[in-house]
Amino acid sequence: MxxxxxxxxxxxxxxxxxxxxxxxxxxxxxxxxxxxxxxxxxxxxxxxxxxxxxxxxxxxxxxxxxxxxxxxxxxxxxxxxxxxxxxxxxxxxxxVPKMTAERFGELIALRSTLEQHAARRAVGHITEKQIDRLVAIDKAQDEAIAQKDNATALLLNQEFHRTLYTANPDQIIMPMVESVWLQLGPFLGIAMAHVAQLYFVDRHQEAIAALRKRDEDAVASAINADICEGIGGFERAAIENLLRLAGQ
Amino acid sequence: MxxxxxxxxxxxxxxxxxxxxxxxxxxxxxxxxxxxxxxxxxxxxxxxxxxxxxxxxxxxxxxxxxxxxxxxxxxxxxxxxxxxxxxxxxxxxxxVPKMTAERFGELIALRSTLEQHAARRAVGHITEKQIDRLVAIDKAQDEAIAQKDNATALLLNQEFHRTLYTANPDQIIMPMVESVWLQLGPFLGIAMAHVAQLYFVDRHQEAIAALRKRDEDAVASAINADICEGIGGFERAAIENLLRLAGQ
DNA sequence: ATTTTCAAAATGTGATCACAAAAATCAATA
DNA sequence: TATTGATTTTTGTGATCACATTTTGAAAAT
Structure with missing residues (x-):
């Protein structure tokens, strides 16, 4: 119980x-x-x-x-x-649904697929001004990371991704992206409770450079790396260990 | 109003x-x-x-x-x-949200991405028995199409896809797939009101053959074709015409 | 004929209540 | 001590009501 x-x-x-x-x-x-x-x-x-x-x-x-x-x-x-x-x-x-290593794997894979799709669909619409805004958000996130302010860094990371995807005016995928974020939330809580400091991966500059060149494949690749090396970077053994520690 | x-x-x-x-x-x-x-x-x-x-x-x-x-x-x-x-x-x-040609395009593209992902993630888990069930569903759908029973054919088509994707026991994508189906529903209604007979494309046999061979890429390809040549096959001009007729 | 005004009707919202099912508590029993 | 059984409490559910807002529809004015 x-x-x-x-x-x-x-x-x-x-x-x-x-x-x-x-x-x-x-x-x-x-x-x-x-x-x-x-x-x-x-x-x-x-x-x-x-x-x-x-x-x-x-x-x-x-x-x-x-x-x-x-x-x-x-x-x-x-x-x-x-x-x-x-x-x-x-x-x-x-x-709140229990987390398992399998579910976590599915969530990361889905997140990567969804957000690559969202990013590709935004490339053709995003303006230079909006890209500048991405740069600003990324800079703010770096500062938050430097100050070890996990919560703020997390929020700014989300804002970066959201800003990119919503550059597409007909975008319909955001609710699904947010659904995956929501489902990953509990794992984040577990990780933060058992790991001293969250380790942030930032492939945002890579994404920004690709956006400036309108290189769809490169953008998708950067987003994929950002996700898979970031929260998705936990090794299977580490995940199972974490979940056991958390009594899942 | x-x-x-x-x-x-x-x-x-x-x-x-x-x-x-x-x-x-x-x-x-x-x-x-x-x-x-x-x-x-x-x-x-x-x-x-x-x-x-x-x-x-x-x-x-x-x-x-x-x-x-x-x-x-x-x-x-x-x-x-x-x-x-x-x-x-x-x-x-x-x-019910209004449909536009742009939104329709986004929905089809998203549906293709989502379902290809779901199919790929199922290939490793699906059993021969489950594939046999897919064959049975497909056969029933063909019969419904032959009898011009749109409603039944539609339902069986959904069941085919659902059965495939849920072969993955850790699957978490189904709610999102169904969300896209839901969002496409209104367009279906419009199409059925203005087109004498829905024209069904069936790449299911292709998918089944690929599943038997555990060929992930071929499965994804078949699913993509099934979607893009099916409901996604409407030409832009035809869509805009339909929507205008329906007073959207 | 069109627009404006205003009273009546309809609608969304949230609090409250009653009921049935589930959970928790505690006494009696093995 | 551990288990069972009965009682009490908690909880989910859905109907109802009151209130504020919106919409409607008709009358009056332009």
Whole structure:
């Protein structure tokens, strides 16, 4: 039995998870609906690996934690399960899916395929101005890495990739890319808990140079390397070790 | 302003859409929750192109049509919007996304990439028995085509692809493949409304032969051809013509 | 004939409640 | 001590209601 994120325990402070929900209330733009807000907060927490796989979420618990009611929280949970971030068990409990070495391998392979495709489809549309923006994001990320600020570096890395792919005005792949990021989130959390410092690989300059030359193959190759040598670079044995340590 | 699927109109029988919801009540397995059932029915309707793009759905209208209440219907709609099947407008209206020639092109390209990947990842796992099942499904599809039974042929075609991809026990891509199918659904509806007979391309035998030889590249090639010469085979001019006819 | 104004109807949203199923707690038993 | 069984609590689910916003439809004005 995993732990629960429920009212009592949460209020008693026995769980570390509420901390996530409480600590990062995210600013809520005016006009944003409650279910949207709940969706964003939970999504954020999962994306950065703050919710451990196997931990089951309770609707009432979350509702209480973010001072709302079951209805909008349920909608948020349904969306997240459709996005692959959460899994609904037979007993209707909802939890973050457990990670396995096989699943991890599938996720990395899929991420590479998806993002190479997205990058190729953007090459023909991206402007010099947008490429300059990529340079700026990459620079900011380097600074975050130098300061060992994992969270910021991670966010900037995502922004780099998102900016590239959305250069295609008809792009429809971003939700799927984000779904893979979401599904990799829990592993990130595990890795960060057991590894002193995340080691970042940065093939962004390579991608930028290829973009300037409009070389589709080279762009795809850089993106592939960025993914496979980055988070995908964990060796199988290391992954299994990590997952065992984390009690998966 | 598009038409609405609302209580009054639905009951007045002015809309063709309720027919879809009423005609195919789908059997509801015991224990299936209401929101799950609503999700399945709407999904089915969208997948086969029964709901026209631009038509906006109302929560109460659907709830009334399937004799339930707003709560579970809203959950179903949220899921479908996360799956890319529906779009939430700024005024919070929900509708089937409009199709454009550009979006159609993106969908076909993505479908090809996704399914080639899925097929490749299945080659190493699929058993001879499963390949035999593919043969049976393909045969049934041929019969449906011969009888000009579009709906059945479509369903069997999906089953063929699904059976192939799910041969990989760690497969995680199916939800994304289905998302693309869903997003192509409305175009299918348009095409079927304006074309006398859907013309089916069948590269399945080619795929089966390649699977028997465990030839990954050949499998991917067959899948690519199946998609690009099938639904993807519409010429740009034909697509734009169709969309104009449909008032997109 | 077209546009503007305004009251009525419809709609999305979220809180609350009741019910059934599942989980947890605790006492009794082996 | 470990296990079973019954009671209590927690939880998911869906219907209903109230509120604010949007849309609609008709009347009035241009």
């Amino acid at each position: 995993g732990t629960r994120i429920g009212i009592g325990r949460v209020l008693a402070g026995q769980e570390g998870t509420l901390a996530v929900l409480k600590l990062e209330p995210l600013d809520r733009p005016e006009g944003m609906t409650t279910h949207e807000y709940a969706h964003r907060r939970l999504r954020q927490a999962i994306m950065v690996g703050s919710i451990r796989p196997g931990e089951s979420l309770t609707i009432r618990g979350i509702a209480e934690a973010m001072e709302s009611s079951p209805t909008p929280v349920r909608e948020a949970l349904r969306r997240l399960s459709s996005e692959g971030a959460l899994k609904v068990l037979d007993n209707r409990r909802i939890m | 598009g038409t609405r699927i609302g209580i009054g109109r639905v009951l007045a029988g002015q809309e063709g859409t309720l027919a879809v919801l009423k005609l195919e009540p789908l059997d509801r397995p015991e224990g299936m929750t209401t929101h799950e059932y609503a999700h399945r029915r709407l999904r089915q309707a969208i997948m086969v192109g029964s709901i026209r793009p631009g038509e906006s759905l109302t929560i109460r209208g659907i709830a009334e049509a399937m004799e339930s209440s707003p709560t579970p219907v809203r959950e179903a709609l949220r899921r479908l919007s996360s799956e890319g099947a529906l779009k939430v407008l700024d005024n919070r209206r929900i509708m």
